[in-house]
Each structure stands twice: as C-alpha cells, then as structure tokens.
Amino acid sequence: MAIEVRIPTILRTHTGGAKTVEGAGKTLSELIDDIEARHVGLKERLVHNGDLRKFVNVYVNDEDVRFRGGLGAEVSDGDVVTVLPAVAGG
Amino acid sequence: MRFASLLDAVGQTPLVGLPRLSPAPDVRLWAKLEDRNPTGSVKDRAALRMIVEAEKDGLLRPGATLLEPTSGNTGISLAMAAKLKGYRLVCVMPENTSEERRQLLRMWGAEIVSSPAAGGSNEAVRVAKRLAEEHPDWVMLYQYGNQANALAHYEGTGPEILADLPSVTHVVAGLGTTGTLMGIGRFFREHKPDVTIVAAEPRYGELVYGLRNLDEGFVPELYDARLIDARFSVGPRDAVRRVRELLELEGIFAGISTGAVLHAAIAQAHQVVKAGRTADIVVIMADGGWKYLSTGAYEGTLDAAEDTLEGQLWA
Structure with a gap:
C-alpha cells in the first residue's frame, strides 16, 4: 500500500497530467520529498521557506494539515492526501 | 415575539x-x-451588521450604491436591506450558481453582474474589486474582510x-x-x-x-x-x-x-x-x-x- 495524493489541475504539469500520484513517507514533508523525486518541481509549488505556501491547502483524509502539524503532519499507508488551491466561499 | x-x-x-x-x-x-432569519439564511446577520456599521461610520448615505461579490445568500440579505433602506445594490455573482438565487436577487431589486464559472468566487471578488475601482462612489462592504461580518456572530x-x-x-x-x-x-x-x-x-x-x-x-x-x-x-x-x-x-x-x-x-x-x-x-x-x-x-x-x-x- 502507498499514500494516494490528489493533484489539482493547476499542478498537473508536474505529474504528466496525472490526477493522482502515489508516494510514501511518515510525515507530509517526507511524502512531498518522495513525490518530488519522480515529479520534479512539485515541491517548489507547494512549499516555500519551510512552510506550505499561503494559497495551497493540503488535506489528509479530508482534514486540513495545518491543524495536524502542517508539513510535520503524520501520514500512513492508505491515507488519501488532497492538494487544492485556496478559493473563496460565501 | x-x-x-x-x-x-x-x-x-x-x-x-x-x-x-x-x-x-x-x-x-x-x-x-x-x-x-428574515431572508432565510445566516447571512442576514452579517449583511445587516455591515450596513449598520457603514451607516454609523458615514460611509453609506441615502441613495448610495452598494457593490458586493457573493455566491448568493449575502447578496439576498443585502438586497432585502437595501430595498428597505433605499440603496441600490450591484451583486457580482459566479455564473455557476443556482437559478433560484438569481431570481431572489432580482425580486428584491438587485442588479447582477455575472463572473466566469472557472475560478468560482475568486473571480467574483476580482471582478468586484475592478468595478469598485471604476466606480469610486460605490460602497463595497466586502464580506471577506469586513470585521462587522464576524462581529455579528461574536455578539449574536x-x-x-x-x-x-x-x-x-x-x-x-x-x-x-x-x-x-x-x-x-x-x-x-x-x-x-x-x-x-x-x-x-x-x-x-x-x-x-x-x-x-x-x-x-x-x-x-x-x-x-x-x-x-x-x-x-x-x-x-x-x-x-x-x-x-x-x-x-x-x-x-x-x-x-x-x-x-x-x-x-x-x-x-x-x-x-x-x-x-x-x-x-x-x-x-x-x-x-x-x-x-x-x-x-x-x-x-x-x-x-x-x-x-x-x-x-x-x-
């Protein structure tokens, strides 16, 4: 088993158009590093100065990682990680 | 009551x-x-509070034009209040919102400017900000950044x-x-x-x-x-x-x-x-x-x- 990562349209230039990619790691940070090895450039779009970029939201099993330790959030096999740009509601 | x-x-x-x-x-x-609530949503709280605070601050005067980016409920609340208080309301609304919302806005007398579906409310915000620049006399209460929005819930x-x-x-x-x-x-x-x-x-x-x-x-x-x-x-x-x-x-x-x-x-x-x-x-x-x-x-x-x-x- 691996961790499924859902990629938004805007970042699929880094995944050859794939909507989902798979990766491994104990934390979100490790997972992003693992994916970056096969999808170069993705990390730079997600992370800046050691933190998630302001307009990037990442969810582990639908929960916003910013409330689970951010890049240090724990992940494990079978989790679904969703990346989305921040958009307005209301 | x-x-x-x-x-x-x-x-x-x-x-x-x-x-x-x-x-x-x-x-x-x-x-x-x-x-x-009066127009059927939680947004009545925020919309009315934003109007009251703007009136208090002297931003809103009789006959003023209100401008707001909204996917629906805030616009509907503002439209009702604007009608009763004599303001004109222009709503910027993404085109991928339900027809009922548009009909309700029109019924209460709001004018609707459609923004592109792609990008959702982000686009509505951008279009509204552009309109605000073109019409400096219009008042954008701006629900996303107006403290009166949160205040309505803090106090209510x-x-x-x-x-x-x-x-x-x-x-x-x-x-x-x-x-x-x-x-x-x-x-x-x-x-x-x-x-x-x-x-x-x-x-x-x-x-x-x-x-x-x-x-x-x-x-x-x-x-x-x-x-x-x-x-x-x-x-x-x-x-x-x-x-x-x-x-x-x-x-x-x-x-x-x-x-x-x-x-x-x-x-x-x-x-x-x-x-x-x-x-x-x-x-x-x-x-x-x-x-x-x-x-x-x-x-x-x-x-x-x-x-x-x-x-x-x-x-």
Missing part, C-alpha cells in the same frame, strides 16, 4: 435537538436553525448558543467568508475556551479550482486560523447524503452546505463516543433547501446528485 420591522427580526434563532442523529444519549447533536450567534446550551462542547459551521466561525470562535475563546470550534468547507468540482496560477488563490482577510481547532473538506457526495439523512431522520429541510457541516459534526460525535466522553455539539444550519431544489440534489441516486453538482457552487 414582536419586532418593529423585518430588519429588527434578525437572529435569536431556535436551537433544536437532533435525537435520531445523535450517536449516544450523552453525545448530542443540536441544530441552530439560521434559515429562520455565539452568545445565543451559550445561553441556550451552557454545556456546549463543540460548534461546527461552514467556512466561506469565515465570518461565522471567526465571530463564534473568538466569542468562545474568550468565554468558554474549552469549546472545540470546527470548520467544514465545501469541496467543489475541478472547474471551481481552475485558477490560472496559484497566486490567484484567495484566503479571506478575516480568517485567523487560531480561532478554530480543526478544518475539514467535504465533497458533494457526503454533503448530499447527510442533508438527506437530516430530512429523513429529523424532518429538517436544509441547504446542501448544511449537509457538509453535519458530516463534519457527526465525525466529531463519533470521535467523542470512541474516547468515552460526553458532548453537546452545535451544528450551524446556514439555510434551508429551497434555493437548491433545481440542482437536483434532493432526488434520485447519490451518483446522479454528485454528477449534477459537479462544477456548481453548491454551498
């Missing part, structure tokens, strides 16, 4: 138990029925919940402008800090996230992550499933976004049960289902409902 006019009848909404959806006798869910919704349910342990609400949760969150941080504040945000179809680049992303100026404890993304399938359960089990006909909020609330309730604790969990029901009937979310299979909501701004 008696009020001088409709504008005075905002708030003081009922809090009703959800005994059939509650997972245990001492882990209870409660719904705060914000559809009982939050205290109402605590008065009706002193044993409250959780409040779960939708996250759009973030005003509801910022106001309620700040109130409880100050008055009962052990209350867990949970946000449920709608997860839309890909079209809505179709920005040209990530720098076009948007975080409302009101948002302060310290005022909430957890934030969940809920897709249309779970939202529709829960909104149907709410009708089936408790008889409440709610808007689709309430399904998303209920989904997050039920997850909290199950966590509490697992931990062997007790809880009184308040679910903020933003509006009724009337405005969303044409989306098809209330009939047929979940698959069909999910398909029909793809690309729509359903919350």
Whole structure:
C-alpha cells in the first residue's frame, strides 16, 4: 500500500497530467520529498521557506494539515492526501 | 415575539435537538436553525451588521450604491436591506450558481453582474474589486474582510448558543467568508475556551479550482486560523447524503452546505463516543433547501446528485 495524493489541475504539469500520484513517507514533508523525486518541481509549488505556501491547502483524509502539524503532519499507508488551491466561499 | 420591522427580526434563532442523529444519549447533536432569519439564511446577520456599521461610520448615505461579490445568500440579505433602506445594490455573482438565487436577487431589486464559472468566487471578488475601482462612489462592504461580518456572530450567534446550551462542547459551521466561525470562535475563546470550534468547507468540482496560477488563490482577510481547532473538506457526495439523512431522520429541510457541516459534526460525535466522553455539539444550519431544489440534489441516486453538482457552487 502507498499514500494516494490528489493533484489539482493547476499542478498537473508536474505529474504528466496525472490526477493522482502515489508516494510514501511518515510525515507530509517526507511524502512531498518522495513525490518530488519522480515529479520534479512539485515541491517548489507547494512549499516555500519551510512552510506550505499561503494559497495551497493540503488535506489528509479530508482534514486540513495545518491543524495536524502542517508539513510535520503524520501520514500512513492508505491515507488519501488532497492538494487544492485556496478559493473563496460565501 | 414582536419586532418593529423585518430588519429588527434578525437572529435569536431556535436551537433544536437532533435525537435520531445523535450517536449516544450523552453525545448530542443540536441544530441552530439560521434559515429562520428574515431572508432565510445566516447571512442576514452579517449583511445587516455591515450596513449598520457603514451607516454609523458615514460611509453609506441615502441613495448610495452598494457593490458586493457573493455566491448568493449575502447578496439576498443585502438586497432585502437595501430595498428597505433605499440603496441600490450591484451583486457580482459566479455564473455557476443556482437559478433560484438569481431570481431572489432580482425580486428584491438587485442588479447582477455575472463572473466566469472557472475560478468560482475568486473571480467574483476580482471582478468586484475592478468595478469598485471604476466606480469610486460605490460602497463595497466586502464580506471577506469586513470585521462587522464576524462581529455579528461574536455578539449574536455565539452568545445565543451559550445561553441556550451552557454545556456546549463543540460548534461546527461552514467556512466561506469565515465570518461565522471567526465571530463564534473568538466569542468562545474568550468565554468558554474549552469549546472545540470546527470548520467544514465545501469541496467543489475541478472547474471551481481552475485558477490560472496559484497566486490567484484567495484566503479571506478575516480568517485567523487560531480561532478554530480543526478544518475539514467535504465533497458533494457526503454533503448530499447527510442533508438527506437530516430530512429523513429529523424532518429538517436544509441547504446542501448544511449537509457538509453535519458530516463534519457527526465525525466529531463519533470521535467523542470512541474516547468515552460526553458532548453537546452545535451544528450551524446556514439555510434551508429551497434555493437548491433545481440542482437536483434532493432526488434520485447519490451518483446522479454528485454528477449534477459537479462544477456548481453548491454551498
């Protein structure tokens, strides 16, 4: 088993158009590093100065990682990680 | 209850138990029925408060033109108030919003400027900001950054919940402008800090996230992550499933976004049960289902409902 990562349209230039990619790691940070090895450039779009970029939201099993330790959030096999740009509601 | 006019009848909404959806006798869910506000949504609180504060500050004078980016409810609330107070209202609305919302806006006399579906409300905000530059005499109350939006909940919704349910342990609400949760969150941080504040945000179809680049992303100026404890993304399938359960089990006909909020609330309730604790969990029901009937979310299979909501701004 691996961790499924859902990629938004805007970042699929880094995944050859794939909507989902798979990766491994104990934390979100490790997972992003693992994916970056096969999808170069993705990390730079997600992370800046050691933190998630302001307009990037990442969810582990639908929960916003910013409330689970951010890049240090724990992940494990079978989790679904969703990346989305921040958009307005209301 | 008696009020001088409709504008005075905002708030003081009922809090009703959800005994059939509650997972245990001492882990209870409660719904705060914000559809009982004058135009049928929680946004009456924020819209009226923004107008009152702008009048106090001298920003709004008789005959003024209001401008607001809105996917619906805030526009409808502003339109009603603007009609009664003699203001003109221009709403910038994404074109992928339900027809009912447009009809209601027109009925109350608002003018609608459509913004492109791709990019959702981000585009509406951008178009509104451009219009504001072109028309410096128009007044944009700007729900995403106007402190009066959160203040309405800090002084209204939050205290109402605590008065009706002193044993409250959780409040779960939708996250759009973030005003509801910022106001309620700040109130409880100050008055009962052990209350867990949970946000449920709608997860839309890909079209809505179709920005040209990530720098076009948007975080409302009101948002302060310290005022909430957890934030969940809920897709249309779970939202529709829960909104149907709410009708089936408790008889409440709610808007689709309430399904998303209920989904997050039920997850909290199950966590509490697992931990062997007790809880009184308040679910903020933003509006009724009337405005969303044409989306098809209330009939047929979940698959069909999910398909029909793809690309729509359903919350």
